[in-house]
Amino acid sequence: MTKPKPKNQPKRSGRPYKVIDYKVLSNLCGLQSTGEECASILGMDYDTLNNGLKRELGYGFTEYFRLNRAEGLVNLRRKQFKVAMEGNPVLLKWLGRNWLGQTDGAQEVQAEVKLTGFRVVSQDNETDLSE
Numbered sequence: 068m069t070k071p072k073p074k075n076q077p078k079r080s081g082r083p084y085k086v087i088d089y090k091v092l093s094n095l096c097g098l099q100s101t102g103e104e105c106a107s108i109l110g111m112d113y114d115t116l117n118n119g120l121k122r123e124l125g126y127g128f129t130e131y132f133r134l135n136r137a138e139g140l141v142n143l144r145r146k147q148f149k150v151a152m153e154g155n156p157v158l159l160k161w162l163g164r165n166w167l168g169q170t171d172g173a174q175e176v177q178a179e180v181k182l183t184g185f186r187v188v189s190q191d192n193e194t195d196l197s198e
Contacts, residue, residue: 085111087119092131097139102128 088109095105105128106116117128124131151158163169 084122085109085115085119087116087123092116093135093138096132096135097142099136099139102132 091109092105095108100108102113102116106113109116111119113128120131121127147158147162151162160171164171
């Protein structure tokens with residue numbers, strides 16, 4: 068799907084603009100593909116992609132990516148949750164730590180201890196120094 072060119076754009080001579088397939092680009096952004104990867108799949112240089120987006124939408128690839136990556140993140144989160152609910156213990160542990168703030172192991176407990184004396188013990192004899 069291509070965006071129509073504005074009517075007030077003057078006729079130009081030279082090489083025609085590359086066509087950006089926005090459906091493919093949106094899907095690639097959802098897969099968290101880099102700008103260079105997206106441009107390569109679309110058959111153009113990253114600068115050509117970035118300039119084309121600026122020309123047609125008014126903003127570059129970075130902003131386009133930010134706006135279109137959320138769908139991919141939601142799909143990933145949905146799949147992770149499904150796999151965890153099917154009983155994957157590693158994923159359940161990871162989600163518990165990252166989403167629920169759970170921790171591994173016992174919690175540290177601080178206690179106040181008062182010593183009243185001590186005894187030095189050697190193999191030869193015992194000496195009580197608590198006095």
